[in-house]
Amino acid sequence: MTSTVRKAGLAVLAATLAFAGAVYGVTRPAAADVTAALTGPQLVADMGAGWNLGNTLEASNNGIPSETAWGNPVVTQALIDRVAASGFKTIRIPVSYLGYIGAAPDYTVNTAWLNRIKEVVDYAYSKGLYVLINMHGDGYKTVSGSWLICDASSQTTIQAKYQKVWQQVATKFSAYSEKLIFESMNENFDGQYGNPTQPCYTNINAYNQIFVNTVRQTGGVNTSRWLLVPGWNTNIDYTAGNYGFVIPTDTYRSSTIPAAEQRLMISVHYYDPWDFTGTEDGTITQWGAAATNPAKKSTWGQEDFMDAQLKKMQDTFVVRGYPVFVGEYGSIDKTSYDSANNTYRANYARTLVATAKKYGAATAYWDNGWNGQHGFGLFDRSANTVTQQGIITAIMAGLGTQPSTSPSPSTSPSPSTSPSPSTSPTGGTGACRVTSTVNAWNTGLTNTLTVTNTGTTAINGWTLAFTLATGQTITSGWSAAYAPSSGTVTATNASYNGAIPAAGSVSIGYQATHTGNAAAPTAFKLNGATCS
Structure with a gap:
């Protein structure tokens, strides 16, 4: 059957x-992807x-x-x-x-x-x-x-x-x-x-x-x-x-x-x-x-x-x-x-x-x-x-992947596309790793960032700072609040993903326009600590 x-x-x-x-x-809105297709x-x-x-x-x-x-x-x-x-x-x-x-x-x-x-x-x-x-x-x-x-x-x-x-x-x-x-x-x-x-x-x-x-x-x-x-x-x-x-x-x-x-x-x-x-x-x-x-x-x-x-x-x-x-x-x-x-x-x-x-x-x-x-x-x-x-x-x-930190079953995220941030970060400046997955087309891109806590203690509340490539401007985002929209940007955790346990990770992302340079961001810092 x-x-x-x-x-x-x-x-x-x-x-x-x-x-x-x-x-x-x-x-x-969606846009055409002119990058090479995956095998x-x-x-x-x-x-x-x-x-x-x-x-x-x-x-x-x-x-x-x-x-x-x-x-x-x-x-x-x-x-x-x-x-x-x-x-x-x-x-x-x-x-x-x-x-x-x-x-x-x-x-x-x-x-x-x-x-x-x-x-x-x-x-x-x-x-x-x-x-x-x-x-x-x-x-x-x-x-x-x-x-x-x-x-x-x-x-x-x-x-x-x-x-x-x-x-x-x-x-x-x-x-x-x-x-x-x-x-x-x-x-x-x-x-x-x-x-x-x-x-x-x-x-x-x-x-x-x-x-x-x-x-x-x-x-x-x-x-x-x-x-x-x-x-x-x-x-x-x-x-x-x-x-x-x-x-x-x-x-x-x-x-x-x-x-x-x-x-x-x-x-x-x-x-x-x-x-x-x-x-x-x-x-x-x-x-x-x-x-x-x-x-x-x-x-x-x-x-x-x-x-x-x-x-x-x-x-x-x-x-x-x-x-x-x-x-x-x-x-x-x-x-x-x-x-x-x-x-x-x-x-x-x-x-x-x-x-x-x-x-x-x-x-x-x-x-x-x-x-x-x-x-x-x-x-x-x-x-x-x-x-x-x-x-x-x-x-x-x-x-074989580390799941993102899931929202607590007892709470619901804000209905906005970019959830409102929680209170100011309170801890966790240990080691971190950030991976970036960019999907680009002629004038736009989306980027998914996976932030991993490689330290030995949990992070409770976080901000992630990074630098966008010249000519890129964030138009919308998810699972974090982003400001400003260009240059050096700070992403602040949403109400439901502020906790990152040791060896845990969260995924956030944004959509942006660009003027020809679709490169991934650089200079990641989590709560002030430089990430690999």
């Missing part, structure tokens, strides 16, 4: 809940830990997309700030179009809906995160108004509609840098679990090819950005095995891309064993070598199986230059049956992320916004707080 059933069932449950949310934050291995490394904004922009009611239809609040900048502060570098945003697509032959997508998609994308993109958007619920037979059905008889009409929708979406984002990735569809199959059928798989391959051709032909950065395509139901066996998956040709990509390099990624999901990750009962609540009760542990799908499955993706695709993206994984909360369940959920997440990294794949945890029994949630999206720090820590550990 895959996540089609999972999402449908949880959607019904979530629809009974009432949440309230308010939109706030500042959306900043596959570089891309996977740079994407880091990923997270899904699930059950939101793909939610719908009677065939009409509605981000609150399945019980989640309206997405805010503050939520994305919290996700980024927790260490995630990539956000996947599932999207449905459904009844917001107009009539033939133009199939015009509702303007307000496209603008809302852009607004949510910008919450993450403007922070320097990787962002993935797809076509999600339009291919589920269980969703009212779905139409991207691979075994339907009207394939000519379906394919024309699919082409027009992607043409509009790709055009909307054609100037965004390659930190925006498009995914052709989600878990498309005929609804029958078992070996793929023909010609349904042939039609899935056709959708992928239309997607690649259409996006490339819209021009701009779309001629070179990374594109993500799935096989049958994003299933590893049916994608890597001899069941009919065909990698699209990339005829219309930019001639500036070296011939030996790819710009296509392969999408799969991982929820094995489902009796641990998704079955909503208390029978199987433990996973992995650390399990203490054999009766609560599945008879299959343990570490060796996970390793073998992800190795298939490396052997079939990664070695040929096609990176793999495990766009969904995770396990539901069964602590009501077994108080130790979260330990095994964390073990599962850590092992999946580490194994994927081992075999050249990036990952994104499936978060449906639901906390408590049977939920996948890592965050409370109304309070913008962390609910499963243990799982988040495990994800970062699996990736």
